[in-house]
Every structure is written in structure tokens, then in C-alpha cells.
Amino acid sequence: MIVTVTANTGIDYIAFVKELPRGKTIRATQMVESISGKPSDASWILGELGVTSHALGFSAGPNGDRAAGFLRDKGVQIDYVPVGGESRRNLILISEEGWQTAITTNSLIVTEEHLAQLRAKYIDALKHASVVVLGGTLPAGMTPAFYVDYIALARARGIPVIFDAAEPNLSAGLTSYPTIIKPNQDELSGLIGRPVILIDDAYQAGLTLYQQYGTITVTTLGAEGGLVVLRDRAYHIPIIPVPVVNAAGAGDAVLAGLAYALDKGLPIEDGLRVGFGAATATVTQPGTAQCTRDDVFRYAEQVQLIPYP
Numbered sequence: 268m269i270v271t272v273t274a275n276t277g278i279d280y281i282a283f284v285k286e287l288p289r290g291k292t293i294r295a296t297q298m299v300e301s302i303s304g305k306p307s308d309a310s311w312i313l314g315e316l317g318v319t320s321h322a323l324g325f326s327a328g329p330n331g332d333r334a335a336g337f338l339r340d341k342g343v344q345i346d347y348v349p350v351g352g353e354s355r356r357n358l359i360l361i362s363e364e365g366w367q368t369a370i371t372t373n374s375l376i377v378t379e380e381h382l383a384q385l386r387a388k389y390i391d392a393l394k395h396a397s398v399v400v401l402g403g404t405l406p407a408g409m410t411p412a413f414y415v416d417y418i419a420l421a422r423a424r425g426i427p428v429i430f431d432a433a434e435p436n437l438s439a440g441l442t443s444y445p446t447i448i449k450p451n452q453d454e455l456s457g458l459i460g461r462p463v464i465l466i467d468d469a470y471q472a473g474l475t476l477y478q479q480y481g482t483i484t485v486t487t488l489g490a491e492g493g494l495v496v497l498r499d500r501a502y503h504i505p506i507i508p509v510p511v512v513n514a515a516g517a518g519d520a521v522l523a524g525l526a527y528a529l530d531k532g533l534p535i536e537d538g539l540r541v542g543f544g545a546a547t548a549t550v551t552q553p554g555t556a557q558c559t560r561d562d563v564f565r566y567a568e569q570v571q572l573i574p575y576p
């Protein structure tokens with residue numbers, strides 16, 4: 268089974284506004300609530316695709332219950348460790364002027380005892396794991412050593428790991444040789460210490476990362492699409508032009524597609540098609556990571572893997 272671990276669980280509130288004048292009452296044209304947290308988003312999308320996953324993580328309070336509710340509705344098996352504080356509630360503002368801004372928080376409190384409980388659950392879950400999806404920010408009380416450990420535990424058992432995080436977690440996790448990383452433009456720039464602007468910047472970085480860690484890099488570049496570097500080949504994946512409603516969680520859809528293929532023993536190319544098809548499907552919906560199974564597989568057929576360079 269696919270195992271996902273979300274240390275920093277939460278929910279997103281997405282408010283659609285015309286514009287954002289300071290000091291004024293703003294009437295949202297639409298407000299929706301959705302799942303949040305990269306691996307949880309992947310579990311939610313996998314559930315929509317009819318694939319059950321086992322979601323581990325830390326959770327607290329009503330926001331944690333809401334997040335669990337979203338996942339349970341899609342048949343995800345939830346196994347959270349209750350902790351202190353409150354699962355996050357993030358605000359995403361989307362303006363008709365064409366911009367999108369996320370305001371996040373860090374409100375969970377994790378102790379050594381909680382860490383030991385989650386680690387025991389994780390080691391147990393690895394017994395039946397086909398692939399592990401890890402990533403996202405970490406609550407107070409946690410350090411990047413969490414990812415070093417969790418990736419190593421899976422890799423030592425021969426289980427592939429898909430990892431998606433920003434610095435400092437990304438470079439820490441790489442030292443345990445994840446199978447695939449999925450940075451976006453900012454995350455890859457932060458990792459290599461210089462701006463990733465061109466598709467070729469992502470290609471060069473992917474080559475270096477493969478040489479150093481044997482890790483496949485799937486870089487997503489928003490409206491510029493994706494660039495994937497495998498052992499002996501690379502692909503540019505252009506976007507499918509669609510009306511964009513909310514781009515949050517599009518990257519997490521790519522995680523879901525990759526996990527889908529690894530779980531079923533399909534070639535990575537199939538995972539890229541499902542993943543970028545799912546990313547396309549999610550940007551057309553108001554909720555974070557929201558998509559329909561029909562849209563995902565319809566767009567998956569349209570995804571082009573263009574050999575690069």
C-alpha cells in the first residue's frame with residue numbers, strides 16, 4: 268500500500284476576491300475549504316483515483332479532525348498521532364487581478380514522545396508499503412533530521428520514496444537518497460543556491476542531483492510545465508492550457524501520479540502522465556488538490572513527454 272506521512276497536517280481556506288484594497292472590508296466572491304499538506308493532498312487525490320493509501324502524521328484540534336474528514340471521505344486509512352496545539356489553517360487568497368497568495372502558520376506542538384509514537388507507527392506501516400510519500404514543512408519541536416531518518420528507514424527496506432520539501436528539509440532528506448524529489452522553481456533555487464529561471468537550469472540541476480544522489484528530479488515550473496531528469500533520459504512536460512482557478516496543490520498532484528505508478532509497478536512515464544494530468548485537473552478546481560478522476564485520466568492522455576534537450 269502507498270504510505271504518506273504529513274507531519275504538519277492542516278486545512279486550506281481559499282478566498283476568491285476581486286482585489287485586495289488595504290483597510291477595507293472585502294467581500295469574497297467564493298470561499299472553499301480543502302485539504303492541506305503535500306502528502307495528505309497526494310492521499311486525497313489517490314483516493315479520488317480509487318487507490319487506498321495509509322496516511323500517517325501528527326494532528327490536533329478541530330482543524331485536524333476536518334483534515335481527517337476530507338481524507339476519510341476518499342477512503343484513505345488515517346493513522347494520526349494526536350499532539351499539542353492545533354493542525355494548521357492556511358489562507359489562500361486568489362484575486363481576479365490574476366495573483367494568488369498563501370498565508371500559512373505553524374501551530375502544532377510535537378514532543379519527543381509524539382515523535383517516538385509516529386516512528387513506531389511508520390516502521391509498522393513500512394511492512395506493507397509499496398511506496399512512501401514524504402514532505403512538507405515541520406511543526407515546532409521537529410528538525411530536518413526527521414526526513415533523514417524516515418527516508419533512510421524506507422530505503423533500507425528497498426521501498427521507493429517520493430520526497431517534496433523546501434530548504435532546509437530538502438537538502439537534509441537528499442542525504443538519505445530518496446528515489447524521487449519534486450521541487451518547484453523556488454524549492455530547487457533554494458536547494459542549489461541560485462535562481463532556476465530557464466528549463467535548462469532545472470535540467471542541469473537534475474543532472475547534478477542524479478550524479479550525486481541517484482535521485483530522480485521532477486521539477487515543476489508552474490505555467491512553464493515540468494522538467495524530469497532520469498538516469499539516461501530527460502523530458503520537458505509542457506502545460507496543457509486550461510482555465511486556471513486555483514494552482515495550490517498542483518505539485519502535490521504530481522506526487523500522487525508518481526505514487527500511483529510506483530504502487531502499480533508501471534513505468535515512471537505512466538506516473539508522469541497521471542501526475543501532470545492530475546496537476547492540470549486540480550488547477551481548474553477551486554479547492555486545493557481538488558480534482559475528479561475523469562478529468563485526471565482525460566488530461567493524462569494529453570500529457571506530452573518531450574525528450575530533452
Ligand SMILES: Nc1ncnc2c1ncn2[C@@H]1O[C@H](COP(=O)(O)OP(=O)(O)OP(=O)(O)O)[C@@H](O)[C@H]1O
Nearest residue numbers: 451487488489490492493506515516517518519546
Ligand atoms: N497556470 C497553469 N496552467 C496549467 N497548468 C499548470 C499551471 N500552473 C501549474 N500547472 C501544472 O501543475 C504543475 C505543478 O505546478 P507548480 O509548479 O505550481 O507546483 P507547486 O509549486 O509544487 O504547487 P503546490 O506546492 O501548491 O502543490 C505544473 O508543472 C503544471 O503542469
Ligand SMILES: [Mg+2]
Nearest residue numbers: 431451518519
Ligand atoms: Mg509543491
